[in-house]
Amino acid sequence: MNRKPLRVAIAGCGSIATTKHLPFWRELAMEDRVTIAAVCDLDRDRAQACKDAFGAEAAYTDYDTMLEDAKLDIVDVCTHNRLHSPFSIAALNGGCHVLVEKPMAMTAKEAADMVDTVHATGRKLMVAQHMRFEAHAEKLKAVIDTGELGNIYTARAYWLRRRGIPGWGKFHIADESLGGPLIDIGVHLMDLCLWLMGSPKPVAASGQVYRMFGDREDLVNAGWDIRYPRSEFDVEDFATALIRFENGVTMNAEFSWAANIPQETLGVHVLGDKAGVSTSPLGIYGAKHGTLTRTTFDWLPEQEGHRGEIRHFTECVEEDLPVRVQPEESLYIQKIIDAIYRSSEAGRELPIE
Numbered sequence: 390m391n392r393k394p395l396r397v398a399i400a401g402c403g404s405i406a407t408t409k410h411l412p413f414w415r416e417l418a419m420e421d422r423v424t425i426a427a428v429c430d431l432d433r434d435r436a437q438a439c440k441d442a443f444g445a446e447a448a449y450t451d452y453d454t455m456l457e458d459a460k461l462d463i464v465d466v467c468t469h470n471r472l473h474s475p476f477s478i479a480a481l482n483g484g485c486h487v488l489v490e491k492p493m494a495m496t497a498k499e500a501a502d503m504v505d506t507v508h509a510t511g512r513k514l515m516v517a518q519h520m521r522f523e524a525h526a527e528k529l530k531a532v533i534d535t536g537e538l539g540n541i542y543t544a545r546a547y548w549l550r551r552r553g554i555p556g557w558g559k560f561h562i563a564d565e566s567l568g569g570p571l572i573d574i575g576v577h578l579m580d581l582c583l584w585l586m587g588s589p590k591p592v593a594a595s596g597q598v599y600r601m602f603g604d605r606e607d608l609v610n611a612g613w614d615i616r617y618p619r620s621e622f623d624v625e626d627f628a629t630a631l632i633r634f635e636n637g638v639t640m641n642a643e644f645s646w647a648a649n650i651p652q653e654t655l656g657v658h659v660l661g662d663k664a665g666v667s668t669s670p671l672g673i674y675g676a677k678h679g680t681l682t683r684t685t686f687d688w689l690p691e692q693e694g695h696r697g698e699i700r701h702f703t704e705c706v707e708e709d710l711p712v713r714v715q716p717e718e719s720l721y722i723q724k725i726i727d728a729i730y731r732s733s734e735a736g737r738e739l740p741i742e
């Protein structure tokens with residue numbers, strides 16, 4: 390079918406935009422499905438370099454001017470986290486569909502405002518949870534959807550880095566980014582875990598966060614360059630939590646940018662009364678024929694999650710289909726994050742409204 394290419398703009402020309410978004414938008418541009426209509430960054434040189442490298446029609450330094458001028462269908466928000474909600478809402482109100490990097494917002498209130506704006510405008514919004522588009526995740530979801538696990542009662546999401554504090558950008562500043570590993574890497578694993586669990590409604594959280602390394606002058610970050618003054622670091626570098634969902638289902642969560650552990654580990658386990666699944670080691674675990682069993686996958690397709698997410702979002706806009714990462718699911722995650730930080734301060738479990 391002949392249709393006009395969708396006009397896409399990318400807000401924020403930093404690391405994720407240039408390495409994981411623009412290359413895949415350019416692929417779609419080469420297929421005539423999109424036009425990279427504009428790129429925008431506060432830093433003029435960065436915006437211009439991005440325009441040149443990815444063949445955008447125009448480069449802007451002011452987001453509102455871009456929204457007014459560029460006649461856009463899609464805005465891809467790749468700025469640091471403080472701008473996710475205001476930029477997304479402005480784009481939705483301007484008639485655009487929005488792909489926005491994780492975490493959805495700085496607070497559950499901001500995230501709820503985004504969901505309300507989606508409903509008010511009838512536009513689509515998807516948080517860029519690329520892990521849902523990786524081959525093993527799709528396979529496990531398909532297995533779970535057959536009912537093979539029985540009743541799912543508990544799960545675990547974890548990503549523990551021994552050392553790996555992001556030293557660039559604004560990851561280390563709470564006012565710009567909200568938090569540390571919980572909202573940076575934890576949000577990916579929690580999103581994947583909740584999706585595999587069937588997106589249950591969270592009702593309470595007990596969490597504790599710690600800042601043990603990131604502000605220390607003697608920090609050894611094992612090859613990760615640290616460019617920030619240590620005194621600026623005011624987010625956590627370790628987070629642990631127990632989340633309760635409706636019907637007594639639970640999720641245990643643990644995330645670090647730095648911890649004195651033997652090695653980095655990450656994954657999700659989802660446990661049912663008939664079987665469980667794990668991403669690491671990948672498989673389905675249970676008991677059959679009077680013994681313990683595991684099913685692994687000898688072959689899965691090569692699938693880059695970011696490419697899958699961008700192609701999926703484009704198809705949803707082209708064909709008016711529901712997006713895989715529903716904004717209401719991302720609001721659940723944001724409520725969990727809010728509750729973990731509040732619980733950590735209060736020193737006790739707190740309800741999630």
Ligand SMILES: NC(=O)c1ccc[n+]([C@@H]2O[C@H](COP(=O)([O-])OP(=O)(O)OC[C@H]3O[C@@H](n4cnc5c(N)ncnc54)[C@H](O)[C@@H]3O)[C@@H](O)[C@H]2O)c1
Pocket residue numbers: 400401402403404405406429430431432435450452467468469470472490491492517519557558559573
């Ligand atoms: N999905 C993933 O795996 C993944 C990985 C890394 C980062 N991220 C997310 O991507 C986002 C950006 O991270 P990054 O590592 O690219 O950060 P970055 O600091 O490299 O890039 C952010 C860019 O936004 C620009 N910017 C700031 N204010 C702006 C404004 N008002 N208008 C236009 N541009 C503005 C900055 O100049 C910078 O170029 C964050 O939300 C982060 O959580 C996602």
